[in-house]
Amino acid sequence: MSDAKPSVMRIVRRILPFATGVGMILLWYAIDLGMNSEQRFLLPTPGAVARAFVEEGPALWSAALNTGGGALLGFGLAVALSFVLALVLSLSPLVRASFYPYLMILQMTPIIVIAPILILWVGPGLKSVTIITFLICFFPMVVNTTQGLISTDRNLVDFFRMCKASRRQEIFLLRVPSALPYFFTGLRIGATLAPIGAIVGDYIAGNSAGGQGGLGFLTIIYSSRFQMGALFATAAVGCLLGFIFVAGVVVLSWLALHKWHDSFSQADH
Amino acid sequence: MMPDPSPPIVELKDVDKRYGDGPLILEKVSFAAERGDFITLIGPSGCGKSTILKLISGLNPISAGHIVVDGKPAGSVDKLAFVFQEPTLLPWLNVTRNVELPQRLQGVPAAQRSEIARRSLELVGLADRMDYHPRQLSGGQKMRVSIARALSVSPRILLLDEPFGALDEMTRDRLNEELLDIRQKLAWTAFFVTHSVAEAVFLSNRILVMSANPGRIHSEVRVDLPYPRTEETRLSEAYQKLVVEVSKLLRSVERLKP
Numbered sequence: 001m002s003d004a005k006p007s008v009m010r011i012v013r014r015i016l017p018f019a020t021g022v023g024m025i026l027l028w029y030a031i032d033l034g035m036n037s038e039q040r041f042l043l044p045t046p047g048a049v050a051r052a053f054v055e056e057g058p059a060l061w062s063a064a065l066n067t068g069g070g071a072l073l074g075f076g077l078a079v080a081l082s083f084v085l086a087l088v089l090s091l092s093p094l095v096r097a098s099f100y101p102y103l104m105i106l107q108m109t110p111i112i113v114i115a116p117i118l119i120l121w122v123g124p125g126l127k128s129v130t131i132i133t134f135l136i137c138f139f140p141m142v143v144n145t146t147q148g149l150i151s152t153d154r155n156l157v158d159f160f161r162m163c164k165a166s167r168r169q170e171i172f173l174l175r176v177p178s179a180l181p182y183f184f185t186g187l188r189i190g191a192t193l194a195p196i197g198a199i200v201g202d203y204i205a206g207n208s209a210g211g212q213g214g215l216g217f218l219t220i221i222y223s224s225r226f227q228m229g230a231l232f233a234t235a236a237v238g239c240l241l242g243f244i245f246v247a248g249v250v251v252l253s254w255l256a257l258h259k260w261h262d263s264f265s266q267a268d269h
Numbered sequence: 270m271m272p273d274p275s276p277p278i279v280e281l282k283d284v285d286k287r288y289g290d291g292p293l294i295l296e297k298v299s300f301a302a303e304r305g306d307f308i309t310l311i312g313p314s315g316c317g318k319s320t321i322l323k324l325i326s327g328l329n330p331i332s333a334g335h336i337v338v339d340g341k342p343a344g345s346v347d348k349l350a351f352v353f354q355e356p357t358l359l360p361w362l363n364v365t366r367n368v369e370l371p372q373r374l375q376g377v378p379a380a381q382r383s384e385i386a387r388r389s390l391e392l393v394g395l396a397d398r399m400d401y402h403p404r405q406l407s408g409g410q411k412m413r414v415s416i417a418r419a420l421s422v423s424p425r426i427l428l429l430d431e432p433f434g435a436l437d438e439m440t441r442d443r444l445n446e447e448l449l450d451i452r453q454k455l456a457w458t459a460f461f462v463t464h465s466v467a468e469a470v471f472l473s474n475r476i477l478v479m480s481a482n483p484g485r486i487h488s489e490v491r492v493d494l495p496y497p498r499t500e501e502t503r504l505s506e507a508y509q510k511l512v513v514e515v516s517k518l519l520r521s522v523e524r525l526k527p
Binding site for chain 1: 326328351353354355357359360361370371373374375402403404
């Protein structure tokens with residue numbers, strides 16, 4: 001009996017999330033039943049959302065690809081530039097002191113206000129979406145990576161100096177690898193922000209000239225037509241995009257860290 | 270040890286040390302180490318024992334006086350290695366790559382590196398752990414890797430800053446014996462910092478007792494127990510007597526107030 005208990009608990013733990021999901025869908029239908037016909041269009045049933053998925057499938061799919069592309073470009077740009085800037089910032093406290101205020105200003109400036117400026121500068125579409133995504137992801141990644149680069153174990157730095165390591169060796173063989181856990185923390189935050197950034201960017205600066213838009217652009221169209229089912233479906237696709245980004249980063253950080261870092265305990269492999 | 274007309278391998282003359290405008294850490298420290306000496310620095314916390322190792326290694330500069338290491342100014346000597354209080358291994362590198370690191374930093378070609386790394390690991394008895402990562406090792410094993418890493422540069426001078434302080438007594442005793450075994454084969458000059466009188470007597474042929482505020486060499490004890498020393502050595506009367514003598518000295522030093 002006592003032997004069986006842990007495994008029973010494990011099965012229960014597996015089942016519970018699904019049970020919660022089923023319960024919420026049932027509740028959803030129950031709410032729908034309780035509404036009169038005038039209210040009913042406000043909350044489409046799960047079935048209606050599923051139908052919208054099928055009907056709007058091609059549009060959703062191509063919009064998801066556009067938004068995913070913009071998110072990936074902006075995210076990639078943010079990864080590369082934040083890494084380079086973090087390297088520069090890690091060189092000295094003086095450099096940090098002279099750059100940080102402006103980074104903060106950049107972070108505090110509302111994107112919604114910057115977007116129209118960007119549209120005027122580079123035009124609507126992918127370029128604007130990429131830059132907006134970049135702006136949203138950039139800051140947490142710079143801050144985390146910089147923190148990692150300057151938090152190197154003092155003893156290890158002494159050891160490198162004792163071995164007469166060059167500045168270059170100290171940075172690339174010591175500081176960068178030991179900053180990886182911080183870098184991936186920043187990456188994970190960035191990965192949750194990138195799809196949101198791309199959708200917001202697309203909402204403001206998507207292809208307003210017509211043609212191919214992303215999820216933000218679809219949102220505008222569906223809401224103007226009161227297509228509630230399609231709006232819910234769009235939200236689900238955006239959510240899925242976020243999951244894909246985060247999962248990608250989790251896999252990358254596992255590959256880079258699982259052999260040596262404590263965040264992946266030995267029981268994991 | 271043996272009569273040797275060659276000049277001392279390490280010599281400090283009236284060395285002072287202070288950090289910036291801070292208080293004097295070391296005052297008029299003078300001693301000379303012959304080739305093959307195993308010198309232990311022992312004394313109350315804050316007496317500057319570790320600082321002396323850092324001065325010899327050239328990691329920190331002296332504030333006044335003279336220091337000569339292997340015929341050169343401190344800091345320009347290649348055949349010198351440091352073993353820290355912590356194993357200070359790079360957690361993302363496996364054991365072999367950790368041991369190879371000092372050579373890699375000095376630009377030794379990869380093929381040559383791995384051969385030396387393997388030999389160093391054999392010396393510390395960890396040849397079967399070459400592919401492990403540091404976190405898969407016990408505290409004692411990590412320290413062994415750290416020692417193997419120090420040996421990989423074929424040092425003439427080995428500086429050890431309380432390397433076994435964090436280990437349990439049995440592991441510490443065993444590593445003490447292993448360290449002397451390796452020394453038998455590789456004949457370096459060692460400077461060792463510890464808080465343990467037993468360890469100091471067991472390892473060294475010379476013990477420098479230091480006093481604090483500022484750090485000075487208070488007295489020197491010669492340990493004339495014959496090498497090789499083994500478990501039996503710890504049971505001998507001569508060893509016990511020396512432990513008592515050094516303990517008394519240490520206590521008298523701790524009673525000194527500036």
